[in-house]
Amino acid sequence: MRDVLRHHLFWPVAALVVLLVANTIARPGFLAVTVRDGHLFGAPVDILRTTAPLLLVALGMTLVIATRGIDLSVGAVVAVSGAVALSHIASSPNPDSPVTVLTAIALALVLCLLLGVWNGFLVSVLGIQPIIATLILMTAGRGVAMLITNGMITTVNSTPFKVLGSGFWLGLPAAAVLAFGVFAVVAFVVRRTALGMLLEATGINPAASRLSGVRSRTLTWTVYTASGLFAGLAGLLISADTMAADANNAGLFIELDAILAVVIGGTALSGGKFSLSGTLVGALVIATLERTVTVLGISPLVTPLFMALVVIAVTLLQSPRMRERLTARRRQVATPPGSRPAAGPGPTPGSTTDPTTDPTEVKA
Amino acid sequence: MATSAPARTPRARRGLRLPTRLDRRYLPVLGTFVVLALMLVVGGTRYENFLTPAVISNLFINNAHLIVLAVGMTFVILTGGIDLSVGSVLALSTVITAALLQAGLPVAVVIPLAVLAGTVIGLAHGVMIHYFQVQPFVATLAGMFLARGLCFLIAPESIGIADPAFIELATWVQIFGQWRMTSSVLIALIVVGLGFLVLHFTRFGRTVYAIGGGEQSALLMGLPVARTKVLAYVVSGTFAGLGGLLFAMFSRSGYSLTGVGMELDAIAAVVIGGTLLTGGTGFVLGSVLGVLVLGLIQTIITFEGTLSSWWTKIVIGVLLLIFVLLQRVLSLRRT
Amino acid sequence: MTQQTAPPVVELTGISVEFPPVKALDGVDFSLHPGEIHALMGENGAGKSTLIKALTGIHSPTAGTIRVDGVERRFSGPADARAHGVSTVYQEVNLCENLTVAENIMLGAEPRVLGGLNWRAIRRQAATHLRRMGLDIDPSSSLGSHSLAVQQLVAICRATVGDCKVLILDEPTSSLDTDEVAHLFTVMRGLRDEGVAILFVSHFLDQVYEVSDRMTVLRNGTLVGEYVTADLPAAELVQHMIGRSMDVLEAAEEVLEQAERPAGATPLLGVVGLGRKGSVQPFDLDLYEGEVVGLAGLLGSGRTELARLLTGADRADVGQARVAGRPTRLRNPRAAMRHRIAYTSEDRKGEGVVDGLTVRENIVLALQAERGWMRPLPRKQVDELVARYIQQLGIRPADPEALLRNLSGGNQQKVVLARWLATAPRLLVLDEPTRGIDVGAKAEIQKLVAELAADGMSVVFISAELEEVLRISHRIAVLRDRRKVAEIDGNGATMDQVVDLIAGGGAA
């Protein structure tokens, strides 16, 4: 039981369960999934679909954060991606042709990849601090997206493209299949190869990693590129969702949601050890949270308040201090009677453990 | 971002041994100053009525609240932290001010309350960050949501301020020829002076720098790390509250959606002013210059007058880039 | 000398500290008297630093009492301890490099005027303290602009500010050279004579014998005993520390003596006119298989920078390098690694350990980086490799999954060494590999170096301990003022000869 309690996914999963239970109490049929025309329908399915773009962005964000970085530009990249794809489809004489759609997707992804390359260049080659380097694209990127759409909300009708938003594959929403599929592949690659460890080493001590022959710079560059690419993919899903490219609003604040997903999942923003499974749960928590607000009929006015409370609760419960409390209780049970219980349990804040990183982090 | 500075190689150290008269720590600020001057010159030659006392006065009048936010942010960033909540806290303070004034409370009661709201939120951040070791980015992100939620709870709609005493305070202006100085500019300048004095002439201020230089070291040196860190967030929160007051004076209203993204402006200003996000180096005066640079970018864009909204965004991005690159070049030449 | 009559100023009884599952200290007694220099001895990980941290309130003991001046106390942290006259310079010298020297010395005790800091007085007082330490540096210069040695002395200077009854120095000499050590000892003796009680940790036995009055030996977190320095022969001390006799040391000597410098035809690595502007003047050097080349020089003479050019850590801007006769460019560490050249930096914290990763991950890091991320080492191979090095180098705790940051300084060093040995290098450049390492482990490392050379590896060995360099090297390159000034045969060389060369007195 105690090991369960100390597992790094315990609190995020608990948060998810609490949210689902709350929804089910408010609405007993909440978890019901029905099959129609061989497709699954229902709130859980909706949640999977709405999680999809966030999951992709959070995936890239996790890798970037592992290298001690952060990518604030993902929201803008989402907007650019939709703008490029939909402008291409809209300007083509035959929006329903798969070739048009594939070209549009390819164009968008390549451009977003390049935007990622740009971020990576600023960070890894020019050595600009990530938060500022990506702030540049965060600002300019939306401008670029508007430039592409000429400030209009570009809308299209294209059956093959619409599949990305509301189509079904294998009975599940195509967007969810795509996002979870990409996530699984990346997670597999990162953890089954040495990539994860090398990223962590880069994030913890770039100088030592370089001397050990780790291509720190290339790795750093790569994660920003990946983040751009995943954000681009997310942008396609988001624009296909409404079949509109809204340069101003598409992906607005998604960077914050993604960072929150990463943090709720137990990855420290100070880089190093990261948990992709945590990010997955984190993204689900956020998507479910948004849904909960509507289902519980919580006034939209207090939505941010509700968000804040959940975030504070999860992060406090996950904080080193709270974990020590749990450890301390265990230790007290373990220590023989008569021995003096520790004054301040475990290492005090002044212990040699670096307070910015969580030593108990476990990787996925 | 609680990242620690990259390990210093022995070579970097030798570079610093070169004899120089001007302290290298001032170089980034100087760089910002040079760029600011350049922008003024370019603007002055390009547009009519640009290099006028009215425009320069406006620069300060329009950005007084941002200056106050940036000073608070400087404290936090110097400790190696960050405060994402300041935009929302500013909004909260405007809403509290407007709502309480509307309810008929006297200005003398309302002003301290509005500022205090920021102080309390700052304190909460400090406690979360220091005692629960929640990362600053996350703690203040939660604070950002919290403050915004409170805004909506108090009043979703924008509330006008008609209180005569408040209006009088807001419209107080001192005119020197073409130059104008409003009460908010005066307050902002006082805050800057205070910030400077506290950072350079108190133990608290020096401990802020020490923590940024290495929290672990500061602890082992026996410095009051806990108190100082918490206090830095209290300062930032308080100044955000005060910033809200200035903003309420500026807009004569309280609105829950105000200041969205303003924290990024404040952070950008601090960074442009030469403060490192890793903590330990930087100056309040640099942050003030950073705010002026951002303000001047806006001014230039309005003077240009033909930019569609997308070009506005792209131009801001490009200018930010040029700025960061310039600073980078400057700091590379240092070693 | 020792004033056994005076009551102890610090008295610890039955102190235990735990980092589950490690018991870092187990019921240790310790006492420190005014006017004595007391050495705390023990192997890496014995619990020396932990004892100090328990005393100064960084770690809270799970059992035991702490008395200072006869009053039972639990300090809440360094500040509290300091307020009661207990000042500490911790092992990880940690001052703030972004502040000036004066601030680092006076921070927290600054003179004030009208409620604000009095900068003039701060600088003046700092200058006074610096002078007392015999340090001639500008108080308003930035601390980061000074060498580690100077920083170390500034840290000590800081510790003596104010009412200092007890001064604790955890390995203060590990980055100092002979002159600076002598200098430090003068200061320490001066303070002792003023009645200050000094607790001193060092792995240099000769230093301990030179300066200490009494010593306390720890082993594996338990107290072995307290001794009067003059009464305890060195061999016995070592036996107390490592819990066995000095066979290892003798074994090392044997291997070294057996090893004969082979007459290789082409050097493994040969460099001609290699140099870098502002760092090291162009130099020639040939490194042969099976040979240990020592680098001797004063602090800042350029040994490290030479080593960095040999290993691609820094890029040379002039000169040529040949590996096994073939021209090559050592552009970066990876390029060097392709030629099986390995480098362990002297800056363990900054360029060695990856403290958030485990022992296992740290050991395989270089090997894995070399294979590329696509080809992960099979888990079984990793486990064997890691187990082997933990055993061979005596890494403690012997837990592959322990986070490196929880290991003692010396053990971290061993892990970094293991990382490079795992890559099976042909040329191994070791920059201060024995810094902060206990006698037993130091002997192990020396033996290891000798054995590696005997097996055909080429080793470049840098150490601040000249004696060690002399003992271990087949050949010694001497540096002075960032220039290679001489190359002598290691076997015939005497200490005096090398010292002359280093100091610039002898013929080059």
Next chain:
Amino acid sequence: GTQTGGGGETNAADDGVITLGFSQVGAESGWRAANTKSIQDTLTAENGFDLKFSDAQQKQENQIQAIRSYIAQQVDVIAFSPVVETGWDAVLQEAKDAGIPVILTDRAVDSSDETLYESFIGSDFVLEGEMAGQWAAEQYDGEGYQAVELQGTTGAAPAIDRKDGFESAIAGSDIEIIDSQTGNFTRAEGKTVMEGFLNAHDDIDLVFAHNDDMGLGAIEAIEAAGMTPGEDIKIITIDAVKDGMQALADGKINYIVECNPLLGPDLADITKKVLAGEEVEKRIVVKDEAFDQAAAKEALPTREY
């Protein structure tokens, strides 16, 4: 054009070109884009204008800043669409002191002093809401319809007024609003909120969206839930931008009340009058039409936006 000399009276300058500083809210909706285009296409050099345009990116501080800058630049006329209603007195007073007339477009300001601006050109948002509500009551009263509302940006005048208008118009009928949340005037949020509504309520009959964009988002959500928008769930929106009209013509929306974004010509007209010293009306309400599906099919080919 812009005068070089210091501080004097500003009026339509000798060269006959009118310098007009316009501060736009942002670019948050399709409506807004059409509005911006209309202004930029009308106030051209050919038409005798020198337009200084700036986008406030939805921030009041940017608008105040821009207006101050226009005053410093000594433009002939200042026009703007205020982000929020309150807080304009100070800066408008500055403009008045500098002798520069101000014209409001689209959204009004909440000020006790009406002399601070010359005129307001825009729609009557309350009326728009009422028109939507009236039509709903006419069509669906007696069916016991359960309606959900997608509100505009919290606190924005069009959101507040349209909500009020709609509510007052359905007051006598048996249409009941069972849920109402903000979709922030955007399509994406309109869709997410609608999805939530569909998860939370079994029986939704009617959607009232404060603009087309949110209505279009709702259509996506309804389709994704396997239902037919316009039939299973009726939809009423406001704006009548092209995409909305198309959906109306396609039968996915049931009724749209127009909110005319083409304010450029009116603005040009009023500006000239103001500068010529003519009396202008304080409040010029643009006439808004409303469309049902048949009307939409008819109007679609000739719509400008």
